[in-house]
Amino acid sequence: MVLEEEIPRFAAWIGPALLWYLFAGSLVAVLVAAVAWLVQSALYGPLAAGDRVYRGVLSGLVDLSGMSLRRIWALSRLAVQESLRRNVLVVLGIFALIVLFAGWFLDPTSVNPGKLYLGFILAATSLLVCLVTLVLSVFSLPADIRGKAIQTVTTKPVRTGEIVLGRIIGFSIVGTVLLALMGGVGWAFVVRSVRHGHEIAAEDLVEIRNDDGVSTGQEGRTSLDRGHRHRVDIATNGTGRTDTVQGHRHTVLTVKSGVQNGSSDQVTYEIGPAEGLLEARKPLRGTLRFVDREGRPSAKGISVGAEWSYRQYIEGGSLAAAIWTFGGLTEQSFPEGLPLEMIVRVFRTYKGEIERGIAGSVRVRNPSSGLQSDPFYFQAKEYTIDSLTIPRTLATTSADGGTRQIDLFADIVSNGRVEVVLQCLESAQYYGVAQADFYLRAGNGSFAFNYAKSCLGIWFSMLLVTAMGVMFSTFLSGPVALLATLSVVLLGQFREFILRLFESQVTGDTSIVPGGGPIESLYRIVTQTSITLDLDPSTTVTAMKTLDTFLLAPMRLGAALFPSLATLGTGDFVAGGFDIPVDLLAAHAMETFGYLMAFFLVGSLCLKAREVAS
Amino acid sequence: MPSQNAVNRSEREIVVETRNLSKTYRDFWGRSKKVALKPLDLEIRRGEIFGLLGPNGSGKTTTLKLLLGLIFPTSGEALVFGRDATDVSKNERIGYLPEESYLYKFLDAEETLDFYGRLFDMPPEQRKQRADALIEMVGLSRDKKRQLKEYSKGMTRRIGVAQALINDPELVLLDEPTSGLDPIGTREMKDLIIDLKKRGKTVIMSSHLLADVEDVCDRIAVLHLGELKELGRVEDLLRVTDVTQIRAKGLSTNAHEEIRALLKRHGGEEIEIGNPRTTLEDLFLEVVRDTQARPGRRARTSGISDT
Numbered sequence: 003m004v005l006e007e008e009i010p011r012f013a014a015w016i017g018p019a020l021l022w023y024l025f026a027g028s029l030v031a032v033l034v035a036a037v038a039w040l041v042q043s044a045l046y047g048p049l050a051a052g053d054r055v056y057r058g059v060l061s062g063l064v065d066l067s068g069m070s071l072r073r074i075w076a077l078s079r080l081a082v083q084e085s086l087r088r089n090v091l092v093v094l095g096i097f098a099l100i101v102l103f104a105g106w107f108l109d110p111t112s113v114n115p116g117k118l119y120l121g122f123i124l125a126a127t128s129l130l131v132c133l134v135t136l137v138l139s140v141f142s143l144p145a146d147i148r149g150k151a152i153q154t155v156t157t158k159p160v161r162t163g164e165i166v167l168g169r170i171i172g173f174s175i176v177g178t179v180l181l182a183l184m185g186g187v188g189w190a191f192v193v194r195s196v197r198h199g200h201e202i203a204a205e206d207l208v209e210i211r212n213d214d215g216v217s218t219g220q221e222g223r224t225s226l227d228r229g230h231r232h233r234v235d236i237a238t239n240g241t242g243r244t245d246t247v248q249g250h251r252h253t254v255l256t257v258k259s260g261v262q263n264g265s266s267d268q269v270t271y272e273i274g275p276a277e278g279l280l281e282a283r284k285p286l287r288g289t290l291r292f293v294d295r296e297g298r299p300s301a302k303g304i305s306v307g308a309e310w311s312y313r314q315y316i317e318g319g320s321l322a323a324a325i326w327t328f329g330g331l332t333e334q335s336f337p338e339g340l341p342l343e344m345i346v347r348v349f350r351t352y353k354g355e356i357e358r359g360i361a362g363s364v365r366v367r368n369p370s371s372g373l374q375s376d377p378f379y380f381q382a383k384e385y386t387i388d389s390l391t392i393p394r395t396l397a398t399t400s401a402d403g404g405t406r407q408i409d410l411f412a413d414i415v416s417n418g419r420v421e422v423v424l425q426c427l428e429s430a431q432y433y434g435v436a437q438a439d440f441y442l443r444a445g446n447g448s449f450a451f452n453y454a455k456s457c458l459g460i461w462f463s464m465l466l467v468t469a470m471g472v473m474f475s476t477f478l479s480g481p482v483a484l485l486a487t488l489s490v491v492l493l494g495q496f497r498e499f500i501l502r503l504f505e506s507q508v509t510g511d512t513s514i515v516p517g518g519g520p521i522e523s524l525y526r527i528v529t530q531t532s533i534t535l536d537l538d539p540s541t542t543v544t545a546m547k548t549l550d551t552f553l554l555a556p557m558r559l560g561a562a563l564f565p566s567l568a569t570l571g572t573g574d575f576v577a578g579g580f581d582i583p584v585d586l587l588a589a590h591a592m593e594t595f596g597y598l599m600a601f602f603l604v605g606s607l608c609l610k611a612r613e614v615a616s
Numbered sequence: 617m618p619s620q621n622a623v624n625r626s627e628r629e630i631v632v633e634t635r636n637l638s639k640t641y642r643d644f645w646g647r648s649k650k651v652a653l654k655p656l657d658l659e660i661r662r663g664e665i666f667g668l669l670g671p672n673g674s675g676k677t678t679t680l681k682l683l684l685g686l687i688f689p690t691s692g693e694a695l696v697f698g699r700d701a702t703d704v705s706k707n708e709r710i711g712y713l714p715e716e717s718y719l720y721k722f723l724d725a726e727e728t729l730d731f732y733g734r735l736f737d738m739p740p741e742q743r744k745q746r747a748d749a750l751i752e753m754v755g756l757s758r759d760k761k762r763q764l765k766e767y768s769k770g771m772t773r774r775i776g777v778a779q780a781l782i783n784d785p786e787l788v789l790l791d792e793p794t795s796g797l798d799p800i801g802t803r804e805m806k807d808l809i810i811d812l813k814k815r816g817k818t819v820i821m822s823s824h825l826l827a828d829v830e831d832v833c834d835r836i837a838v839l840h841l842g843e844l845k846e847l848g849r850v851e852d853l854l855r856v857t858d859v860t861q862i863r864a865k866g867l868s869t870n871a872h873e874e875i876r877a878l879l880k881r882h883g884g885e886e887i888e889i890g891n892p893r894t895t896l897e898d899l900f901l902e903v904v905r906d907t908q909a910r911p912g913r914r915a916r917t918s919g920i921s922d923t
Contacts, residue, residue: 070737
């Protein structure tokens with residue numbers, strides 16, 4: 003899976019982040035008060051404006067301190083009842099229909115059906131839950147204001163904060179229930195969809211013999227089920243395993259039954275459940291550095307021209323290598339050796355035998371002494387995770403050609419650190435790797451628990467959408483609040499791009515994002531000018547770029563101010579079979595809580611400043 | 617028992633006060649769109665029934681909304697129990713019945729009162745007790761489990777009154793309380809208002825129905841085009857000082873002639889001598905009560921006797 007940035011440890015950043023949050027919040031509060039004073043000054047004069055702002059701030063603080071749990075709960079219950087009245091549970095029927103007919107458009111013969119099904123279910127759940135709570139949250143308050151029911155509420159000792167918080171909680175409860183139900187159904191659907199078995203009979207297997215005619219095992223192919231079959235290797239002890247197809251494999255066990263009616267032993271083969279489909283790997287990741295084709299350290303690998311520079315490439319048949327350094331290794335943690343898992347992308351400059359992977363090697367090396375093991379060879383294929391267990395006992399060949407046995411932990415691991423060196427062995431072919439692509443499998447988490455953690459990510463998104471919807475509805479009409487929230491969600495989806503685009507626009511560095519802002523892009527489309535070409539300087543071009551900067555400025559501000567729901571999603575982890583790190587969830591929880599606080603305060607302030615009966 | 621001085625002091629207490637209170641609605645650009653209320657000075661004391669009287673668009677509802685803090689004054693201030701009208705805590709002691717009962721139609725009567733009780737932070741037992749009593753009072757016991765969307769206008773008005781009284785308020789603001797009610801409902805509403813006064817509550821009501829105001833209010837303010845035109849006690853405002861009214865029962869035609877002669881002798885101008893008319897409201901109520909008391913009896917076709 004793709005992990006563009008390292009996940010920082012929660013404890014390392016939470017302290018400074020909270021301080022920064024308080025500082026930024028205070029700064030925004032002062033700015034808001036200043037703007038309010040300016041607006042009021044224009045209407046009532048500076049002194050009266052100061053008095054109004056002071057009283058407003060004081061009243062706001064008193065209101066916050068006087069909030070009652072009973073009132074908040076009453077308003078939350080009302081929001082739930084309102085949702086039920088609006089037949090919100092219909093969405094469960096829609097979800098059921100989607101699941102029922104999912105088989106029509108989900109291909110069970112895809113490269114990794116587990117990933118496909120999981121990705122689909124999580125995306126459908128997230129979309130439906132967020133959409134429902136969005137619609138509920140943006141239309142509720144405006145409907146109350148339009149229908150004047152709000153007047154019978156605000157004439158009770160109800161704080162505006164309670165109205166806002168009550169709605170956020172109420173609609174979140176609805177969203178949570180929907181998410182729990184959809185999540186449960188989705189989980190059952192995925193598990194049921196990917197669960198399968200194969201059969202293999204004795205006649206499907208052939209004996210493998212060495213040159214001396216001694217049997218070394220059997221090989222054959224399983225039955226075709228769910229659009230795929232596996233190649234099977236069975237050792238002489240009767241155990242075996244299949245190859246990896248569609249992201250999973252099976253264990254095989256030979257079962258011999260007793261003599262019956264004078265006949266010989268009956269042999270059957272049991273194929274175990276699919277392994278590797280619905281997993282929660284707990285990886286121990288290292289840091290990556292490169293060595294170029296001359297064997298010199300290099301900051302980067304080679305670019306093969308891919309626009310996405312996440313993966314760097316190493317050249318085959320040369321000294322170029324990608325080297326990961328893993329730390330914190332102990333003998334107790336890995337008593338059987340190092341379970342290495344590798345995602346290696348292949349870039350072929352010639353097609354070769356397309357069914358065969360590209361040969362490569364992996365060695366482990368002592369980062370202090372430089373002592374390294376002999377290479378382990380493998381063939382890298384696209385879209386698969388190769389696994390390799392580095393055993394405790396290794397062979398090493400010295401410069402004079404002598405080979406000796408060494409121990410992994412005694413000779414290679416130094417102060418808990420070890421280096422893993424990857425090389426591509428075929429000339430004119432390339433391996434593409436990123437730091438997260440090599441890891442040691444430190445353990446396995448529960449898939450069900452990991453799936454629940456992924457639903458937690460959807461829950462965070464749902465909370466933010468709900469809070470944003472309620473916030474916008476305190477000063478906008480329902481449809482406008484809906485548009486505003488959707489715009490913010492979209493803005494968040496492209497946050498990184500907008501930040502880079504603005505930087506590119508302001509600095510004039512077109513290498514950051516080529517093609518310019520919206521006006522320039524439109525011009526290039528109309529005139530069919532490539533984005534890599536600089537436009538000839540002219541007054542029109544200058545005007546266009548200036549206008550772009552003005553257009554991008556509010557987008558940049560919005561992208562910086564509002565959350566990006568895309569970053570809260572953890573579906574890639576679950577679909578990729580990786581355990582969602584607790585540090586990541588904690589970071590998402592804090593981000594969600596921080597934004598919730600902000601949305602709550604802004605919403606309360608806006609509602610308080612609004613004449614609900616005008 | 618409070619002393620007489622304490623009672624007098626309490627009655628003198630100003631519950632609501634406005635000083636130069638005005639409201640101008642503005643458009644998006646801040647330009648004046650409509651002057652809804654011109655500077656208004658009012659003092660309403662504890663235990664009064666105060667009426668805001670005026671035609672549609674005269675500023676009655678605007679005044680009530682300003683007192684409730686639902687809208688903000690353009691200038692001046694409104695004080696309720698000595699606090700700014702925008703102070704939420706004053707609402708602990710206030711009950712409000714809007715012009716139309718803007719309630720949540722998907723709740724039933726019990727749920728409605730329970731909801732509003734919660735907004736006053738009332739504990740469950742108190743909420744239950746209060747809701748039961750109010751439902752009984754407004755005569756909705758048989759319909760308390762029906763959703764409000766199934767209620768008639770009169771029933772909705774009654775549950776609206778119940779929600780306004782859920783906190784046993786000291787000050788009750790009623791916006792057009794008899795609007796949309798039939799004569800019986802109107803009379804019950806007026807009886808309720810008088811009953812509230814008997815219980816020491818202060819009532820402010822707005823209405824354009826002159827008879828309603830006249831029947832129940834101690835003092836009134838007459839508004840027109842957002843401006844205060846008259847303010848005072850109802851009996852003072854309605855007293856016609858240059859006209860003498862004599863009402864008697866059982867006089868003969870001769871007696872009428874003698875009275876006319878007497879008026880002439882004293883230089884009085886005769887305006888009317890004859891049988892007075894009752895009000896249509898009284899006639900209707902009598903018919904209904906009569907019918908309820910004696911079901912099946914045919915309606916009278918002639919006028920009713922003097923009341």
